[in-house]
Amino acid sequence: xxxxxxxxxxxxxxxxxxxxGVSIEVPxxxxxxxxxxxxxxxxxxxxxxxxxxxxxxxxxxxDDRDVTSLAPRERDIAMVFQxxxxxxxxxxxxxxxxxxxxxxxxxxxxxxxxxxxxAMLGLDHLLDRLPKQLSGGQRQRVAMxxxxxxxxxxxxxxxxxxxxxxxxxxxxxxxIRKVHDELEATSVYVTHDQVEAMTLADVIFVLNKxxxxxxxxxxxxxxxxxxxxxxxxLGSPSMNFIDVELARDGGGWVAAGKDELRVTFDxxxxxxxxxxxKQVTLxxxxxxxELFSKSATYRTxxxxxxxxxxxxxxxxxxxxxxxxxxxGASFVARLDAAAQIKKGETVELAFxxxxxxxxxxGQSLRDEA
Amino acid sequence: MNRKPSAAESIATHLVLSxxxxxxxxxxxxxxxxxxxxxxxxxxxxxxxxxxxTTAHLTAVVGTSRDGxxxxxxxxxxxxxxxxxxxxxGVLIAIPTxxxxxxFRFAGKETGxxxxxxxxxxxxxxSAIPLYLLLDKLGLLNSRSGxxxxxxxxxVPFAIFQLRAAFEAIPVDLEEAAMVDGATRxxxxxxxxxxxxxxxIAVTALFAFMSAYxxxxxxxxxxxxxxxxxxxxxxKSFIGEYKxxxxxxxxxxxxxxxxxxxxxxxxxxxxIAGLTSGGVKG
Numbered sequence: 001x002x003x004x005x006x007x008x009x010x011x012x013x014x015x016x017x018x019x020x021g022v023s024i025e026v027p028x029x030x031x032x033x034x035x036x037x038x039x040x041x042x043x044x045x046x047x048x049x050x051x052x053x054x055x056x057x058x059x060x061x062x063d064d065r066d067v068t069s070l071a072p073r074e075r076d077i078a079m080v081f082q083x084x085x086x087x088x089x090x091x092x093x094x095x096x097x098x099x100x101x102x103x104x105x106x107x108x109x110x111x112x113x114x115x116x117x118x119a120m121l122g123l124d125h126l127l128d129r130l131p132k133q134l135s136g137g138q139r140q141r142v143a144m145x146x147x148x149x150x151x152x153x154x155x156x157x158x159x160x161x162x163x164x165x166x167x168x169x170x171x172x173x174x175x176i177r178k179v180h181d182e183l184e185a186t187s188v189y190v191t192h193d194q195v196e197a198m199t200l201a202d203v204i205f206v207l208n209k210x211x212x213x214x215x216x217x218x219x220x221x222x223x224x225x226x227x228x229x230x231x232x233x234l235g236s237p238s239m240n241f242i243d244v245e246l247a248r249d250g251g252g253w254v255a256a257g258k259d260e261l262r263v264t265f266d267x268x269x270x271x272x273x274x275x276x277x278k279q280v281t282l283x284x285x286x287x288x289x290e291l292f293s294k295s296a297t298y299r300t301x302x303x304x305x306x307x308x309x310x311x312x313x314x315x316x317x318x319x320x321x322x323x324x325x326x327x328g329a330s331f332v333a334r335l336d337a338a339a340q341i342k343k344g345e346t347v348e349l350a351f352x353x354x355x356x357x358x359x360x361x362g363q364s365l366r367d368e369a
Numbered sequence: 370m371n372r373k374p375s376a377a378e379s380i381a382t383h384l385v386l387s388x389x390x391x392x393x394x395x396x397x398x399x400x401x402x403x404x405x406x407x408x409x410x411x412x413x414x415x416x417x418x419x420x421x422x423t424t425a426h427l428t429a430v431v432g433t434s435r436d437g438x439x440x441x442x443x444x445x446x447x448x449x450x451x452x453x454x455x456x457x458x459g460v461l462i463a464i465p466t467x468x469x470x471x472x473f474r475f476a477g478k479e480t481g482x483x484x485x486x487x488x489x490x491x492x493x494x495x496s497a498i499p500l501y502l503l504l505d506k507l508g509l510l511n512s513r514s515g516x517x518x519x520x521x522x523x524x525v526p527f528a529i530f531q532l533r534a535a536f537e538a539i540p541v542d543l544e545e546a547a548m549v550d551g552a553t554r555x556x557x558x559x560x561x562x563x564x565x566x567x568x569x570i571a572v573t574a575l576f577a578f579m580s581a582y583x584x585x586x587x588x589x590x591x592x593x594x595x596x597x598x599x600x601x602x603x604x605k606s607f608i609g610e611y612k613x614x615x616x617x618x619x620x621x622x623x624x625x626x627x628x629x630x631x632x633x634x635x636x637x638x639x640x641i642a643g644l645t646s647g648g649v650k651g
Contacts, residue, residue, distance in 0.1 A: 052545050073551040085542035089564040098560075099550035150550070 001186045002062040002076075002153035003028045004049065009058030011044050018044045020210040021058070026188060026203065028063075031180050033189045033218075035197035036207035037233070043158060045207070046190045050156050051075050062153060073102075078147035079156040082163065084139045086131040092118075092142050093127040099150045113149040120179065121145050137168045141175075148179065155180070157189040161196060173199060194234050198222065206230045228281060228362035231355055237286050237334075239355070242327040244282045246274055246356075255282050255354070258328030261306055265354050273356065273365030280365065283355035286321065286334045292348035305348025308333060313341055322347070404619035426620035440596060441603070447513060448582055448599040449628065454517040455581035456574040459524040460532075463573065466525075467532035468558060472541070485526045493523060497590045504591060511597050519587055524577040531576070535569030536562060571639045579629055600625045 004026040011019040019041045026032040034042040047053040049060060051072035060068045067075050078099070086095050093114055100110045118124050121141045131139055140160060147155055157176070161169045177200055180187050191197055197204055197218065204218045206229075214226040218234075225231035231239045244255035244263070253274055255263045263282065267274060292305025308331055312323040315337060322333045322341050326349070333349055335341055356365040374382065398417040403409075407421030433441045469475070470482060500519050501510070509515030539562055547557040563570075585601040592598055598606070604625060607618040 050545075050549055052548070071553075072545075072548040073553065077549060079546065079549045081542045081546060083540060083542045085540065085546035087543060087547070087561055087565075089567070098547070102551040102556065146546075146550070156549075 001028050001184060002065075004032070004154065004186065004188065005059075005061040006045075006049075007059045007061075009045070009048060009060065010056045011041070011048060011053060012056045018210055019048070019056075022207075022210070022212055024205050024212060024215065026186060028186055029184050030202040031177065031187045031189065031200055032203050032205065033191060033197045033201035034205050034207060035191055035194060035233070036213075037192060040207040041210040042190045042192075042207045046079075046156055046158055046188060049154070049188060050077055050079050075154075076152050077154045077156055078150045078152040079158065080140075080143045080147050080160045082159040084131075084143040084160075084163075086139055086142055086146075088131055091128050091130055092123060092134070092145075095131065095142055096145045096149050099146065110149075113151075114145075117145040117148040120148065120182070121175070136164055137172065140164060140172055144176070144179065148183065151183075153186065155185050155187040157187065159191055160189075161191070161193070169196075176200065194236065198234070206233060208233075224364070224366060225283075225355065226364050228283065228357040228364075231283050231357070231364075235285055235287075237321065237332045240284045240286065240326070240329065240331045241357075242282045242284070242329045242331070243359070244280060244327065246276060246278045246280055248276050255280070255356070257282070259307065259326070261327035263306060263351060263354065265351075269367055270356060270365050272367050273358075279359045281357040281359055281362075282327075283357060284331075284351050285353070285355075286332045288352045288354075289333045289335075289349045290352065291335065291339055292350040305350050307346050308349050309346045310341055310343055313343055400619045400622055403616055404623055406616070409616065426616040427624070430617050430621045431624060435595070438596070443596050444598045444600055444603050447597060448601075448625075451513050451516050451520065451599060452578045452581040454513070455520040455524060456578040458517060458521040459528050459577040460570060460574045462521070462525050463528035463532050464563070464570065467529045468536050468562065470529070470533045471536035472544075485529060488526050493584075494586055496523075497587060500587065501590055511592055511594050513597070516588060516591060516599070517581075519591065520577075520581040520584065524580060528573045528577060531573045532566065532569060535566045539565045568639045571636060575632060575636055578632070582629060 006024045009019055009022045036042050048055055096114045097110045201218045204221055205215045206213045208229050214221050214230045222234050242257050244257040247254050253267045308324045308326045310322045310324040314321040318337055320335050320337050322335055402417035402419050405419045405422055407423040431441050504510050504515045543561050544557040547561045588599045588602050604621045607614040
């Protein structure tokens with residue numbers, strides 16, 4: 001296994017600048033996830049790590065080895081493709097042995113490793129089949145097996161679950177993480193699915209428009225998004241954003257918006273960014289609200305709750321999502337199903353946590369973000 | 370839409386299909402009836418029936434020999450060797466060209482493709498005289514290699530188009546996976562792209578073989594020694610200005626058709642798969 005260090009990597013296709021100075025660091029044995037919307041450059045970054053694309057500028061190191069201009073076969077990597085890319089004319093066994101044969105590994109050793117990997121992935125009974133005789137989930141596992149038998153210093157995954165149905169996806173997701181842990185490998189995994197990103201990653205890199213917007217432990221990134229983009233990308237349903245103006249309120253601060261919205265909040269953690277009269281964006285996750293109650297005390301609230309006029313209620317059993325308007329913006333609140341909110345009602349909400357973003361730059365106003 | 374057709378529909382379908390089959394087979398039945406009839410049948414009749422059955426014409430054609438030399442065998446060998454060599458040379462040139470056109474970007478690519486396409490627009494006859502002069506200069510008239518050279522040059526453009534489509538239909542991921550697995554660019558081509566294109570290559574080779582096997586005009590222009598003739602030239606030689614041996618022509622046609630029919634029979638599964646590959650995603 002190896003560590004991965006990418007410094008100031010650029011990639012242009014003709015006039016199109018795909019990666020604009022990306023730097024990432026993946027320590028040995030960690031599971032890194034590159035996540036972002038379509039076209040953000042995450043797959044290009046992975047292909048650069050694999051050596052399938054040439055960097056326009058910048059360097060890539062695996063441990064101390066500069067691999068920037070090495071061919072894929074010289075990098076000691078294995079990759080699982082979105083399409084699985086199984087060789088259609090070779091059996092499962094031959095698919096898995098392909099890389100080892102090219103490297104002139106002893107036949108007995110090849111057999112041993114194929115056996116080991118197929119046992120690990122439950123492929124024993126499929127070894128003599130052709131890829132076209134397998135289901136999607138089985139093909140996916142063969143692609144994993146082909147990567148595992150190589151024992152590479154780095155595993156690369158390019159959206160490996162996107163062709164599987166939802167039930168299978170969560171099952172294979174767990175398997176991938178299990179395999180990673182068993183092999184104590186270093187892995188870089190590309191996805192646009194935030195659930196995969198949150199559940200698999202030791203370290204997450206959120207990419208947008210060819211730059212890394214934020215890197216860190218997934219829970220840290222979720223709790224303290226550095227930009228409005230990261231805040232909106234991670235979390236489902238997405239974070240709510242409301243245009244507000246900052247004002248002082250005695251010793252504290254208040255965010256005031258349309259429809260008589262006034263949110264008093266604890267300025268702790270925001271000290272440097274707060275300027276009275278500044279137009280900012282208030283961010284509230286649907287899961288960080290609750291029904292206002294006069295008897296409770298909140299870190300972030302005011303004398304009365306923020307009014308949400310409910311237009312749609314999605315009841316999911318234990319919880320309900322109330323959609324409506326709050327402070328002049330669309331708003332989604334996750335509420336306990338027991339509250340029995342109805343369409344057309346106006347409910348008062350209290351926010352457990354708030355996020356503040358610069359209206360122009362989208363940067364978080366949080367001090368340590 | 371997989372409902373079972375009604376009896377009336379089934380009968381109608383079979384009637385239409387039987388008519389179509391009869392329409393296509395009618396001329397062939399005529400050839401068979403002429404080849405095996407002892408007496409030349411009267412010209413105007415509807416049913417191609419065999420009169421006074423005999424295999425005399427067949428043995429006369431197949432058994433042709435001059436000075437103890439089995440001339441028909443020689444001509445059959447000429448045809449088979451020339452056609453096989455044409456298929457081999459054509460496909461071997463077309464594979465790397467088609468692969469490059471399918472996978473790489475390089476200067477002059479589109480111009481090259483258009484030029485290749487343009488060569489397909491000229492009828493073979495138009496090039497017969499220039500080819501004759503060229504082969505004469507090279508001393509390749511009346512030789513199998515000369516004929517192979519001409520046939521291959523005409524079969525290559527078509528083969529390139531055919532195989533380019535086949536290579537384009539193979540996902541690039543496969544070769545990339547091979548390269549990540551440790552293959553060089555060439556190994557990825559050899560061990561992954563080439564086997565994946567095998568059905569298309571078989572079809573292309575078969576087409577090249579058949580077009581060479583059936584070709585008459587160039588062969589008749591470039592060959593004038595009987596022992597160098599290919600089978601189409603032999604067949605035509607039965608119909609001369611002063612003597613028309615239609616019985617031999619018919620018997621010869623049947624014999625000549627046999628190798629191609631056998632090839633088709635063996636390759637029909639590949640042929641159908643190859644013709645539809647690229648059109649439908651597998």
